Amino acid sequence: VDIPGNADNSTEVFMQVRYRRRAVNNIGIFYREAGDPGKPTVVLLHGFPSSSHMFRDLIGKLAGRYHVIAPDYPGFGYSDQPAPTQFKYTFDSIADIMEKFLHDVGVAKYSIYIQDYGAPVGMRLFFNHPERIQAIITQNGNAYTEGLGGFWADTMEPYWKDRNPATEKKVRELLTLESTKYQYSVGVKEPEALNPDSYTFDQMTLDRPGNAAIQLALIYDYQNNVARYPKWHEALRKVKPPVLAVWGKNDPFFIPAGAEAFKRDVPDAEIHFVDTGHFALEEQAGRIADHIVRFLSARIR
Amino acid sequence: VSSSAKTTSVTYNAIDIDGLKIAYREAGTLGKPKVVLLHGFPSSSHQYRDLIRALSDRFHVIAPDYQGFGNSDAPDPGAYAYSFDNLAVMMEKFLSAKGFDRYGLYVQDYGGPVGFRIVGRRPEALEWLVVQNSNAYEVGFTAVWDGLRGALWKNRSPETEKPLEAFLTRDTIKAIYMQGAKKPEFISPRQLELRLLLHAATALRAHESRPILRLSDQCGFVPEVAGLYARASAEVPHFLGPGRHLFHGGRRRSVPYRFAECSDTPPRSGPFRSGGPPRLHLRPYAFVLRHNGGEEIVM
Numbered sequence: 001v002d003i004p005g006n007a008d009n010s011t012e013v014f015m016q017v018r019y020r021r022r023a024v025n026n027i028g029i030f031y032r033e034a035g036d037p038g039k040p041t042v043v044l045l046h047g048f049p050s051s052s053h054m055f056r057d058l059i060g061k062l063a064g065r066y067h068v069i070a071p072d073y074p075g076f077g078y079s080d081q082p083a084p085t086q087f088k089y090t091f092d093s094i095a096d097i098m099e100k101f102l103h104d105v106g107v108a109k110y111s112i113y114i115q116d117y118g119a120p121v122g123m124r125l126f127f128n129h130p131e132r133i134q135a136i137i138t139q140n141g142n143a144y145t146e147g148l149g150g151f152w153a154d155t156m157e158p159y160w161k162d163r164n165p166a167t168e169k170k171v172r173e174l175l176t177l178e179s180t181k182y183q184y185s186v187g188v189k190e191p192e193a194l195n196p197d198s199y200t201f202d203q204m205t206l207d208r209p210g211n212a213a214i215q216l217a218l219i220y221d222y223q224n225n226v227a228r229y230p231k232w233h234e235a236l237r238k239v240k241p242p243v244l245a246v247w248g249k250n251d252p253f254f255i256p257a258g259a260e261a262f263k264r265d266v267p268d269a270e271i272h273f274v275d276t277g278h279f280a281l282e283e284q285a286g287r288i289a290d291h292i293v294r295f296l297s298a299r300i301r
Numbered sequence: 302v303s304s305s306a307k308t309t310s311v312t313y314n315a316i317d318i319d320g321l322k323i324a325y326r327e328a329g330t331l332g333k334p335k336v337v338l339l340h341g342f343p344s345s346s347h348q349y350r351d352l353i354r355a356l357s358d359r360f361h362v363i364a365p366d367y368q369g370f371g372n373s374d375a376p377d378p379g380a381y382a383y384s385f386d387n388l389a390v391m392m393e394k395f396l397s398a399k400g401f402d403r404y405g406l407y408v409q410d411y412g413g414p415v416g417f418r419i420v421g422r423r424p425e426a427l428e429w430l431v432v433q434n435s436n437a438y439e440v441g442f443t444a445v446w447d448g449l450r451g452a453l454w455k456n457r458s459p460e461t462e463k464p465l466e467a468f469l470t471r472d473t474i475k476a477i478y479m480q481g482a483k484k485p486e487f488i489s490p491r492q493l494e495l496r497l498l499l500h501a502a503t504a505l506r507a508h509e510s511r512p513i514l515r516l517s518d519q520c521g522f523v524p525e526v527a528g529l530y531a532r533a534s535a536e537v538p539h540f541l542g543p544g545r546h547l548f549h550g551g552r553r554r555s556v557p558y559r560f561a562e563c564s565d566t567p568p569r570s571g572p573f574r575s576g577g578p579p580r581l582h583l584r585p586y587a588f589v590l591r592h593n594g595g596e597e598i599v600m
Contacts, residue, residue: 018486192312196324196372197347286310 015063021078024101027087030078031071034063040134040300041107044070047116049180049202049215050279051077054115058281061289071101073121075214077205089217091225095124109134111296114141116278120225123232130235134300135242137292138262140254140278143232147258160223171219175212177203187250187277194282236265242299243269246291248280270295311353315372318394324372325365328357334428335401338364339392341410341435343474345371348409365395367415389418407431
């Protein structure tokens with residue numbers, strides 16, 4: 001009897017997640033990698049205030065069929081958090097460093113999974129090099145004004161219009177444990193399915209000295225994402241990439257209309273809703289993985 | 302093929318035991334054979350996050366956090382006596398409350414001193430035992446323990462307590478995870494960070510140092526444990542490292558009681574005696590379970 005999973009079995013080596021880092025523009029970028037690099041690559045782009053940690057369950061479910069890479073942006077997770085004087089915290093900069101990172105790790109063509117902040121990062125990758133993007137999988141990764149919940153007008157727009165102590169106070173609340181916990185728990189159907197590691201770890205990264213300034217800079221810059229939406233729509237209309245939306249329908253930040261809107265520019269986009277919240281993978285990783293596997297099997301080689 | 306078919310979802314809950322919140326992870330199906338996973342220092346049920354999923358389609362799995370660890374309550378040590386006896390009593394009550402009266406037990410590190418106390422009192426509860434790097438023998442202590450065994454446990458003073466300071470630092474915690482790892486890139490750094498979170502709280506430092514001090518209870522052979530093996534109908538599986546050295550001609554040896562620990566020297570007598578040279582090089586989560594002589598499960 002041979003015992004699988006004990007010897008240096010190459011399949012198993014690919015299945016097991018590797019925790020790696022590499023320097024990109026002198027910034028240490030941490031990433032999780034799994035699966036056979038010879039298979040199609042799926043790049044997982046995380047949201048606020050998380051990191052590749054939010055993909056811990058999904059990675060294992062995709063690793064048998066795909067080469068999976070999930071990097072942490074500068075200032076998030078285990079990547080370096082250079083001071084804002086050393087690194088300009090904008091979505092343009094983050095997209096640039098992710099583009100260079102993917103080039104450096106030798107990934108030429110890939111699908112992107114975008115959630116929350118992953119959308120403005122991933123849509124820039126798509127806009128700059130549509131030929132590299134094999135498919136766009138959006139999970140509460142917004143690119144349409146229709147998708148913006150009331151939160152944006154209440155909290156974000158005042159800060160974007162006039163950055164002052166009063167408007168900043170409201171935005172700073174987003175950096176508290178209470179808010180982080182809310183982001184994970186709102187819309188969840190089975191509270192006991194929510195792993196407390198999720199918000200516990202994210203909050204720890206937010207609480208690091210110097211991190212608040214980084215987050216505030218990005219929250220301020222987010223207005224440039226909304227301003228960029230029309231250009232992304234134009235590119236989507238022109239290129240018509242395979243688009244799969246699997247959207248947590250109880251997300252108050254990015255509402256279901258944001259998923260439906262992709263159909264306007266990519267008519268054959270597939271839109272699905274799962275009965276959970278913003279961080280849909282916490283409760284529905286299995287269902288979402290099934291959608292991804294089915295969709296990519298049909299749409300990419 | 303559905304990629305989710307193999308995974309039963311894990312739930313994260315807590316129940317009240319003697320006024321303390323005991324947090325636990327649970328997965329699998331009611332009615333399936335039960336497994337209890339008892340964690341080590343300085344971790345929590347978090348250390349079993351992968352194993353729980355791997356076992357969940359065949360077992361009803363439960364993994365509690367001891368008081369003072371993970372997401373369980375951590376009462377002030379001034380008001381609560383942290384000892385392995387008390388951890389074990391709490392876990393015994395927890396298992397009863399959850400209806401776990403007969404189960405397979407997986408212990409690592411602190412899980413041994415906790416679990417052995419429980420099944421020592423209730424040998425009928427133990428269906429089988431997996432011992433992963435949890436010690437119950439003098440020969441299992443390495444030189445790392447000399448400072449505790451030779452000094453602190455004999456005479457507790459500010460001077461002999463000094464080594465404990467290092468024990469709760471980031472460097473030591475990292476070493477606990479990294480030492481001996483064949484492929485460091487497989488070790489998730491989050492393990493380290495979550496421990497750091499716990500250790501950031503000064504109060505917790507005090508909590509966690511207490512069980513270490515009381516670990517002296519485990520110093521030496523525990524007669525209770527030997528008796529347990531003799532009495533219980535437990536089948537104790539070997540751990541498998543690369544695994545092959547535990548097989549003769551490609552077949553498992555069928556010895557009713559088999560025990561192997563992460564030690565180069567086999568126990569010399571008693572029911573723990575191992576039939577072969579236990580040169581085991583363990584890898585996390587690579588083992589064979591055999592349930593009541595029935596199906597063999599290879600992870």
